[in-house]
Amino acid sequence: MPGRDRFIGQSLGASLTKRVKDSRVLLVGAGGIGCEVLKNLVCCSFGSGSTPAKDSSTSETESNELNTSNDRKPEIVVIDLDTIDLSNLNRQFLFRKQHIKKPKAFVAKETASQFNPSVSIDAHHASIFDKQYSVDFFESFDLVFNALDNLAARRHVNRMCLAANVPLIESGTTGFAGQVQAIQRGVTECYDCNSKPVQKSFPICTIRSTPSQPIHCIVWAKSYLFPELFGTSEEDASDVVVTEGDNAEEVAKLKEEAEALKNIRGLLGKDEFAQEVFNKVFHDDIERLRSMSEMWQSRQPPTSLKFEELKGEQGEIESQGSAISLQDQGIWSIRENLAVFCHSLSVLSKRVQSGENVIEFDKDDKDTLDFVASAANLRSHIFGINLHSEWEIKQMAGNIIPAIATSNALTASLCVLEAFKIMRGSQTYTNGALAPSSASNAHTNGHHDDLMGGARMVFLQSHNTERMVATQRLVGPNPECPVCSPVYAKLALQEGSLPTLGQLVDLLKEKLGYDEFSITTDAGIIFDPDLDDNLEKSLAEMGIEANGNGFIRVADDADEPKADLALSVSSQKGTSQETPAMQLLPTDITLPLKPIKAPVKDDATAMPGTKRKREPEEQIDAVFKKAKLGEQEVLVIEDDGAILLDD
Amino acid sequence: MEVQVPPPLQDIPTAKEKKYDRQLRLWGASGQKALEETHVLLINNGSGVTGVETLKNLVLPGVGQFTILDSHVVSEADLGVNFFLEEESLGQFRAEETVRCLCELNPGVQGFALTEPLETFIDKDDVLKPYNLILVSAPLDSAILARIQLYANALQIPTFYFRSTGFYSSFSVLLPTAFPIVDTHPDPTSTTDLRLLKPWPTLSEFVREKTKGLGTESMNQHDKSHIPYVCLLLHYLEQWRDKNGGKNPETYKEKSAFRELVREGDANEENFDEACANVLKALNPPTISSTVRNIFAAPEIDELTTSSPSFWLIANAIRQFYNTHNELPLPGAVPDMKAQSADYIELQNIYKKKARQDCAEVVETVRQLEKQTDRPKEHEISEKEIENFCKGAAHISLVRGRPLQIVEAGKPITFGDRAKAMAMELTNPESLIGLYICFLAWDEYIATRSTPSNENGDNGLKIPGSTDKDYKTDETKLIDMAHIIVDNLLKEANTSIDEPESSEIKAQIAKQCKELVRAGGGELHNLASLTGGMISQEVIKVVTRQYVPVDNTCLFDGIASRTYVLRI
Structure with a gap:
C-alpha cells in the first residue's frame, strides 16, 4: 500500500485495514481518554472509507423496515456534554488555552480533522442521556467506546449497547492506573455484572458534634455550613446521614441549631455578617456542645473561638485574607484562616447580592473553596485536629481524582488495540497480524480465548515496575445480572397508530405465551395480575413513546419464570395495509427460563438508574487489589475529577 | 546524583497550578519542579512516531525544554501515521514540523529542532551536555548508538533506546550505576507500621x-x-x-x-x-526488605566523601539507627480506626512524638557524618529531607543502571553475567525474552546489511521486510539470526533445553520474527502511542525521582496486550 496508508497496511494487513476504514464508531466522551482515543482512531484511519459499511454482523434485532433511517456511512461520531476547563489542558491535548469554555466535542473534531481530512467526524455537544440517542442510533455503529467520567453515563451506555447488540469498549483511569474492558451482549460480562463500591458517608453526629478527623470538618464546612449560608439548604447532603448510633435528642437539637443559622443569613451583606456567623458556629454552638458534659466524659471537649479576640487589632482583616488565600500550598495560622474566612464570606455575599441566589460548592470555584478550607481549619483547631493546606483540602472536598497524560495515552491505545481484535474477531480472516493463529501463539498456556476475537480485560498499573500492562481473560455474563440477563428486543409501533396497553398485553400473551406477568416502565409498574386499571389507556399515555431511550420491562410471574424481557420502542413506517399497528422484533423471540436464583444479594447496588457513589481512594485500592489478585470482579474507575459527593 | 526534596512551591502562579492540578496530586511540587528543569533530547530515527508521542506526554505536563534531532524529510507515509504533522508539512524537515506542532500543546514549554545528520552531530565534543535525558529511537547505526551510550554514561545522563514496529515494541533504560529513590510511593496499605x-x-x-x-x-x-x-x-x-x-x-x-x-x-x-x-x-516482626538490606550493604554507604549524594549519608545514619535499635525509624502515621476523638488524637500524638524522636536521632547522626566528611555548610542536608527519608525508610529503593545491549556488526551478541538468568527466561511461558531476541536479531540484520548513508536524507539503513522483493529472504535471514542468538545464549549459560520444548521456543520466535518482517519497520500509530505512553511514564519517574523505574528493558506484545520486564 503506497502513501498515507503504508504503515497501517503493513501492520494490520489489507483486509483488516479495509474493515477499519469502513467502520462506523461512536466515542462517548472527549475528555482525557476521549481525546487520545480520537487521535488514535483518526491516525489508524477509522471511518475514513468511502463505501458504506455492509453490516455483516447479522444482528437479529435489525430488520430492514427499522433501519431505513440509519445512516451507516463510515464515520466517527463524538458526543460530549462538557466544555473545556483550564485544568484539562495538562492532558486533553486536542484543546488549547483559547478553547477554554468551548464545547469539547466541537473542538476535538476541529483539531483532529486537521490531521486526516479523509476521516469523517460528526461531533455532538449533547448528553448521551438525550432521547435522540435511541437503541436505533446505537445500532448504527460497529463499535462504541466509552471514555466517560461518571458511573451513571457508563451504565447507561452499557445498557444501550446491550440493547443494540453492539460491542462496547469501556475504559477508565485513576492516576497511574487504568482499565479497559470489552463488553458484548451474551458473550462477556457487562459493566453491571458486578456491583460497584459505594461512597462513604458519615454519621450526622460525627460531622456536627464529634469530629475526629480533618475530613469530618471538611464535610461539615462543605455539606452543612456552606449550603446553610449560600445554598437552598432544604435537602440533606448525601454524605451525611442519620445512623442508628446517632443520639435522637442530639439530632433534634442540631435541627434547631441549623434554624438559628438560617436567621443569621438575613444579615448577609451587612458589615457584621462574618462576625455573626463566626461567633455562632465557632463560639455559641461549640459552647452548647461543651455544656453537654456527658458527651465529654471520655473525650477532650472542644475549645471555642471568639471573633473579636482572634481578630485582634491588626488592621483590615478582609484584605489580608485575599492575599493569604493565594498561598494555598502552606498551612495557614488560625488568624490567617479567620482572614480568609472573612474575605471569602465578603466575596460570596457580594455575589449573592448581585443576583446569584444560590451558590453551590465547586472545588474549582476559588471563593467557595476559600470558605470551606478556612471554615474546616477553624473547626479542626477547635477540636484539636490537624490543620491542612487549602490545596490538600481541595482534594478531599472535591474528591479530586488525579489524572495525567501518560495514563490516558496508554489506556486509550489499549482501547483501540482491543478494537482491532474485536473487528478481527467479527470477520473471516485470511492473513495478517491478528489472524487467529498468531493471536493464540503468545504463550497463553494453551488457552484459546476467542471471546470477542481474543480481546482481554486489560489492566494498566504504570507505577508498578514489573507489570505495567497485564491482562485477564474475559469472563462470560453473570446469569443473575439485572442489566444483561434480560432478553433485549424491540416493540415496533406503526407511525400514527395509538395502541393501548391492553393490546400490548394481548400481544405478549399471544407471541410469547405469558400467563401471569408484570410490565414496568422507567416510571414504575404499569401492569400486573392485580393492576389492570391502565389497560384501556394508550401506550403514549403511559409514557411509552417510540424512538426514546427508555425500556419496557416484562417480568414473568410463573412458578418457573421465563427470563425478563426488555423492550425498546421504535417507530415503523406503515408501508402497506398489512403492517401491524404494533409488533415485536425480531419476530421469533425465544425466552429461556430464568436460572435458579442464588440467595438474594443487595440488589440496589446493581439496579440500572440507581446512582451509586463511591469513594475514590477505595476505588484505587480496589483496582490495585483486584489487578493483583486477578479476581474476576470488574471495576472501572473514574477518568476525570468527578465530584461524586456532589452529584 | 543529589536526591533533593525542594520545599513546596509557594508562589506558582495560580493559573499554572490549576492547569497542572491533577498531576501535582501525584508527584507534588517537587516532582513538577524537577520536570520543569529537564531538557529532553529526542534522537529520532525510522518512522519516528513513538518518539514524538513520548514527547507529547512530556510537553503536556510541562517538561522544561525538548529538542528533536531528525534529518528526515516529511513523506506521505509520515502524514498517515504521525499526528503531529500537517498536510503542509510535506517536504519539510520532520524535526521542525513536529517541534512546531508539539509546542502548540503547551506554551510553557520550549522546543528546538536540529536537522543535522546524526553522524556529524555526534562527532562534536560535549554535544550531549545541555541535556539531562536522552531518547533514541531505532533504527540507527549501532556504532553511533554505542557512542551515544559512551557519552551519556560519562555524563550520567539517563538514556532510553526503543524500537516499535507493527504490534511489537521494546524499550531499554540506561540509568546511572547508582540510582537511589526515596519517594517510591508504596501501596498505602503496606506503609502502616x-x-x-x-x-x-x-x-x-x-x-x-x-x-x-x-x-x-x-x-x-x-x-x-x-x-x-x-x-x-x-x-x-x-x-x-x-x-x-x-x-x-x-x-x-x-x-x-x-x-x-x-x-x-x-x-x-x-x-x-x-x-x-x-x-x-x-503482628509481623519488623524485618527490613531485601532492597533496604542491599542499600545497607552498598559500597557507596561506606565510602562517604565531601560530595557524596545526601542519599548515602542519610542511609548511613539510618543504618546506624537500625544497628542500635534493631528497627527502622518509626514512620508515625496511624490508620483510621473506631475511637473517641480525643483518644484517637492522643494516639496519633504518641506515634508522632516517637517518630519525631527517631528522626531527631537520625538528624544528629547525619550532622556528625557531615562533619566527618567536611561537607560544606551550603550543602547541609535539610531536616525536611531527612524526615522524608525516615518516613519512607522501609520503602527506599536503589536501581543499578546497566549498559544497553548494543548489537555491532562483527561482534558476537553476549549476555555476560545475565546469561544464566536469560537462559532460564527462555523456558518461562510468561516471559517475552523470545520477542527481545527477535529485536536483537532485527538490530543485527540492520547492523550487518546496511550500506553507508547517501545524500537523499536516507541513512542507508536496511530494515527487514521493507521491500517486497526481499520479503521472503528477510524472513529466513531474521529467523536464522534469532535462532543463532538462542543457541549462543544457551552455550554462554552452559545449559540446554530438551525437545520438544526447544523446538517450540524456536517456532514461537520464528513467528515473532515473521511479524517483525511483515511490519517492515513501519509503526502502527496506536502501538507507537502506547509505547510512547510507557516511555514517557518512565521518563517522569526518572526525572522526578519518584516511583521505581523499569530495570531495565520492557517489552510489549500488542497481540497479547501485555508487557514484560527483563533485566538485561
Missing part, C-alpha cells in the same frame, strides 16, 4: 490507661466499644505473653489462636472486629 511487637513505654502506658477494667464490670459498654484497636491488640498481647512464657504469637496457628482470644473479648463491637482483622497484618 504500628510496632505492636515492640511498644515503647508511653504507648504501653496509654494502653494500660485505656484498657483499665476491660473484661470486668467496671468498664461500661460505651467505653469498651471505643477502645482503639491498637490498644486492644496490645492489651491482649500482654495476656497472651503471660500465658505463653513471654512469647508473642508467631506462627499462623498461634496468630489464629490469638485472634480467638481477642474475639472472646467481645463478639460484636466494631473495634474488636478491627482488632481481629488486623491480627495477621500487625
